[in-house]
Structure formats: structure tokens, C-alpha cells
Amino acid sequence: MSDPIILGVLFLILAAVLTTSASPRPFWQKFYHYIPATLLCYFIPSLLNTLGWVDADKTELYPVVSRILLPASLVLFTLNVDFKAFRRLGRKSIVMFAASATSIMLGGPLAVWCIAQLAPELVGGQGPDAVWRGLATLAGTWIGGGANQTALKEVFQPSSNLFSAIVTVDVFVSNLWLGILLYGAGHSVAIDRWLGADASAVEEVKQRIQGQVDAIRRIPTATDLIMILAVGFGATAVAHALADQIAPYIDAHSPLLSQFSLNAPFFWIVGLATAIGIGLSFTRARNLEGVGASKVATVFLYLMIATIGLKMDILAIADHPGLILVGLVWMLFHVLMMIGVSRFIRAPYFFLAVGSQACIGGPATAPIIAAAFHPVLAPVGVLMAILGYAVGTYMGYVCGIMMQLASP
DSSP: OOHHHHHHHHHHHHHHHHHHOOOOOOHHHHHHEEEEHHHHHHHHHHHHHHHHHOOOTTOOHHHIIIIIIIHHHOOOOOOOOHHHHHHHOOOOOOOOHHHHHHHHHHHHHHHHHHHHHOOOOOOOOOGGGGGHHHHHHHHHHTTTTTHHHHHHHHHHHHOOOHHHHHHHHHHHHHHHHHHHHHHHHHHHHHHHHHHHHHHHHHHHHHHHHHHHHHOOOOOOOOOHHHHHHHHHHHHOOOOOHHHHHHHHHHHHHHHHHTTTTOOHHHHHHHHHHHHHHHHHTTTTGGGGGTTTTTHHOOOOOOHHHHHHHHHHHTTTGGGGGGHHHHHHHHHHHHHHHHHHHHHHOOOOOHHHHHHHHHHTTGTTTTHHHHHHOOGGGGHHHHHHHHHHHHHHHHHHHHHHHHHHHHHH
């Protein structure tokens, strides 16, 4: 299939998945209760590659999507980072998000070190097949989201088979934790009692967020949509222009920094795009969120997910069974740290669950967890997940370097 045909097929797949996932019909509601829509956005395109209908090595879609749509989506997602709103949400919500991101950043190297003591062959490998390279992309998606994972994939360059296995680990481990969090939402009163937390702060947050949502919502015009694209792609152009100067300079004059992949143009593209987005969040450009900036970014993100799926080999996990164990140890450290911090500061289960899922699941599932407590709270999940996008690439990069050092 040619690239125009593949692109059309991918959009048809995304449309079918997202339309059925939003269907009120009992069959689809029950189906997507067990099978996340995001998983299908990865899995169905992977069948095109697995069955030989698409040659993932020949299509040029991935380079275009990763270098243009990825940084643009990062800009648009971080455009709505509202640090004042985070302060109004209360100190405990911020602490729980920080604990979530930090536990993932530290848990990766700890998991690699622990497994290396017992079975070093499970976390070894050389070159593109070095396990730490794949796990670094998992750090990106578990702190931020798919955009950050794609960014770190370009920076650390794991092999396609290793990355496919990592995607499988992500889906298995993260969705296992998602199910546990959703179950806990139905027993939040008892959990809050065990945590010694006062959940009255959640009610206050609920009232504040409802006012914020009503204040910025309006129907977008064609001009609004052009402005969204102009900001996203304009910032991407600036990031590319600067990266084209910075990366070669480091490569030529700072070989020591090159050991940490700082000579990779793509690292600077996504890093600068994120920084520009955060900077614009302090300007009137943040009002573009009211006309759908994050929705446009989400379209880009879903296309990235599907394009990555094209490169997947769904049987790749058979070559790396130990990666599931690494993922579970990593997640266990995250869970224990979240519970410990929550009990120490007496944070409600709501902040524990949303703070965790804002990192682990990102904008796709954090609103689901928040809405499980009350529908009006869904934007809290989005807001916290957006912050994950802002720090995901940076913290994921540090995590990757530490895992490299911890590897046998």
C-alpha cells in the first residue's frame, strides 16, 4: 500500500475505534470496559504489519508524524498548563503528582538494578537491543504520554522489536493498574478512612473546575482553528530551526555531551517545543484551549499512536518475557511510594488515583479516573496529565540515563 492509502486506512481505523468506544450501546460499553480504545489504536494497525499488508520499513508516514505532528501536539498540550490553577487545586494534589512522576523516574533504574542482581540477561543487550533503551521510552509514556514516548524513542533509538515488546509491557501493566484504580474509586470512602484523609478538598475542587470549564468553552471558528495550527506548527518550526543549530554544535564541540544523546536533533526539537508551549501558557495564547487546542493535539496523538502501531510486531514480547517482570517491579515501586506519600500527607484517594493515572495513563485515561469520582472532575485529570506532558520528556530522559548506568 502507498502512503496516501495507508494514511486513509489509519484514519478509518481510528474513526471506527473512537466512534464505537463512544457508543451508548450496551455491547460496546461492555466491550470497551475490558478492552481500552487506545490499545486497539495500537493493535489494529499492527495487524497490517504483522499480516504483511504494510511494509513498515518502507512507509514514510512515521518520520513525518514524529517530526512534525509530535512537537506540534506537545506545544498544544502544554499550552493549557495553568500553574495558578494547580495552586488552587491544593498542595496535596501537586505533591501527589510530583510523587507519581518521581516514583516512576526512580522506579525504572531500581527495577533494572533489582532484576540485574537476579537475572542480568533479562535487562542486558547491546546497541539498539539494549533493554534500557526500550525502558527509557516506557518512562516517557508513564510520566507523560504517547508523545513523550515517541520523543524518547527517537532520542534513544531502541530496535523495532524491542520497542514493540515495550509497548506490550506498557499496555499490560498500565491497564492492570488502571483496573485496580477504577475498582478503588467505588470504595473511595473506605480507602480515605484507611488513609486518614479528609476528602472535603475534592468537593471544593469540583466547584472550582466547573466554573473554569464554563468560562472558557465556546464554539470555534475557522480563524480559531487556523490560530491553533499556526501556534502548533509555528512553534514546531522554531524548535526545528534552533535544533538544527544546537545539535551539530554539540556534536562538533562537546563529545562528552554526545554520550548522553544531547547531539540528537530530535531531543532538542521536542524539548524546545515543550518549552515554547509552557512559555505560551503564560500568554493569551492559552485561551486557544477554549476552542479546542488540546482536541487538535489529541487528533495528532491518535495518529501517532496508529503510526507507531504500524511498526509493531505483536509477537515481540515472546522474545522479551522478562520485560513483563521488570514492568511489574517498576509499577510496584510506584504504587508503594504513592500509598506511602498519600498516608504521610493524608491526601484523599482521589488525588492518589488521578495523580498516578495522570502519569501512567496520560490524557487518555486520567479523565476517566477523575470522572469515576464525579463527571465534573474529569478536567482535573486532563490538567494534571498536561503537566505530565510538560515534564515527561525531561524526566523520562533522566530515567533512561540512570537505567543505562544501572544495566549490567
